[in-house]
Amino acid sequence: MIAVTVRKQFGSFLLDAVFTAPARGITALFGRSGAGKTTIIDLIAGILAPDAGRITLDDQVFYDADLRIALPPEQRRVGFVFQDSRLFPHLSVEANLRYGLRRARAADAPVAFETVVGVLGISHLLPRRPQTLSGGERQRVALGRALLAQPRLLLMDEPLASLDAPRKAEILSYIERLRDEFRLPMIYVSHSLDEVIRLADHLLVVSDGRIAASGPLADVVSRLDLQPLLGRFEAGAVIDCTVAAHDDHYVLTTLRFDDGELRVPLIDRPVGERVRVRLRARDVSMAVSEPRDLSISNRLAGTITAFAVRDGVFVDVTISVGTTTIRALISRESRDRLALTVGQRVWALIKTVALDNRSLGLLRPPRA
């Protein structure tokens, strides 16, 4: 468990954050630029000192204003992957990777050099200088360097921000591999909901120096009141599914979740694997009676639990499908025409083609 209660004043900006996050899986710190995300992880790493508060990881106190404890960064064993990688220019890639490893106590060293180099695919880069690496290679080395310092917690500050789209996808899959291989809790700072939804288990929404929401990803993402913070077209639900079957004839895959099934374009994952689907509200339509003679193959029966009018034009509808919550964005005119009310039974319709690669986060099951 990571427990943070901090206050920090910068001129007119006040960071006043209180949260706890599980010390396992990936916790995302999401928010706009300037919301205070980076400040929060700088405080956890010990790069900045709060004005007041307390920071603990499990039973270890990193900072406590009352007890006058402020552990220096080198004693916290918190790895940090910076947006700009910050590799040491005077050292080779190998010496960079070994920098933290050499300084870690042998007893704390379950992460082996060869393993990290193998997982990140950087063995061919070892003799090179950081200046000669591409942006994606640099971030891979930075990830490896942080891991090899044998941290108890890994902090990542927008590690994809300076990369182009293909490199982003590449590093994302490496981060997923690290999560699964090393079972290391991570805090991932990002202003991209796409990245967050793909990676995170737990979500903290930061706004104006405060924690606006905190909880399991699917719960936070589907909350209507967070709409202004999450952004209109980002709105939607997240559903964790399992690959149930592949249909080679129609090139489709069936995904099963607790309360139903979804048909999506064929994905290259074996049956039984976990997959996270992001159902954007704007891709979900609604019907008040069970639809027939319709091309849309994904139909989920549920109950309306809430409405929120947005900009006077749209209505955000929350629908409970069993224990799963999904969202639909329809026009206010449609709601009135169909006379929708809370508690009403409806069918949510999702076009298979709307579930493209962007909405499929491919989770791999943790190793037993």
Next chain:
Amino acid sequence: MPTSVEYDALWLSLKVATTATVFSLPLAMLAAWLLARTSFWGRTALDAVVHAPLVLPPVVVGYLLLIGLGTRGSLGLWLDQTFGIRLVFTTGGAVVAAAVMSFPLMVRAIRLSLEAVDSGLEWAARTLGATRLDVFFSVTLPLMLPGIVSGCIVAFASSLGEFGATITFASNIEGETRTLPLAIYTAIQTPDGDRMALRLVMLSLTLAVGALALAEVADRRVRRMLGRP
């Protein structure tokens, strides 16, 4: 060919410049650190004191050294009585004069290189388990190296050429304080000393070219070490 007296002057110059550079370096690094990385009361005053030899006429610096470190100066008296060190009329005095005069140049070069070190790299090193001291030696110092090298080169070169403060403070004594510039000056003042002056000038030129070549080599090596073009 130069005579042994002239070689003595060359040898003395090298000795004085080397000693002055070696002894200045730690102090210059400390001063650069204080000026670049800290803020304390009196920082501006320190800055002014460090830079004073750059703006004052060398004769004035030599005179101030004479007042402070001469046999009748309080600091000079203390050095003499406690350690038996006399600076006036000795090679030690020539070293002090050269060191003081070249100090601002050295501090400037080191300070600029220190300011150019990205503190983000130092924080990254801390998160990787390095203590402050460890970070200094493993990250900061290597990255400052170009500035340290160039600071030493400028300080060494300016020490070789130091004249005014040396002749005022340490005087012009053959074998003790008569470095190349003082020897050239003396030769010019001597009747029929033109040939000697010319030979000394040739020595100076050779020395200058040699030093520049060495500096270039050192600079390239450091750059290659840091992976810079």
